[in-house]
């Protein structure tokens with residue numbers, strides 16, 4: 065891996081800490097020390113360990129993407145975002161775009177209460193696990209990509225700093241909404257793991273996802289389920 069690839073890894077790849085225990089999470093963070101500096105805490109770990117995990121990660125000097133996908137009435141979401149403000153290592157948080165404009169605006173307003181480096185609020189559009197066949201089941205008449213673009217427009221108009229979307233929608237999101245919004249793309253699979261064998265439906269390789277305009281690639285199982293997570297990250301870096 066050359067220097068440019070190393071920089072891309074550190075700046076654009078977020079490793080999801082979707083493991084079972086705090087020990088496993090810290091083992092992973094330590095194994096990736098020097099390679100990655102961005103980690104995602106989601107509902108699995110946060111439900112079990114809560115803020116204690118964020119405190120321990122802060123001591124490791126890594127930045128945290130808190131992916132709790134808030135989706136509730138505006139007052140409750142604003143309160144949840146406010147509660148996270150004391151964790152200075154949290155640089156980005158998620159809400160669901162389908163919570164509506166007022167909910168998103170209140171989340172953004174709450175985040176802005178931290179005047180020094182407020183956490184970015186990014187809105188989840190269409191989950192990467194959904195496929196076009198799921199649309200009618202969840203009562204959506206639009207095509208999946210059109211639904212994602214319309215949720216993206218709603219969220220950005222409400223003040224969100226960015227969007228969570230599949231890398232397949234990233235290029236269109238850029239065309240429609242410009243360079244400013246952060247685009248966070250999960251559903252990333254290294255070339256050799258592109259065959260669909262899990263719950264993700266809309267997947268893309270790390271290199272293609274970056275080329276298509278993603279700012280952050282969220283990668284979970286291809287790293288934490290690897291026999292050698294540091295080696296897996298090296299391989300991802302070399303592919304960029």
Ligand SMILES: O=c1ccn([C@@H]2O[C@H](COP(=O)(O)O)[C@@H](O)[C@H]2O)c(=O)[nH]1
Nearest residue numbers: 080106190191192250251282283284285
């Ligand atoms: O649309 C979304 C939104 C969030 N995620 C999260 O990203 C990671 C992906 O993990 P993999 O193991 O690489 O599939 C996971 O934490 C999800 O909760 C997403 O996949 N899709």
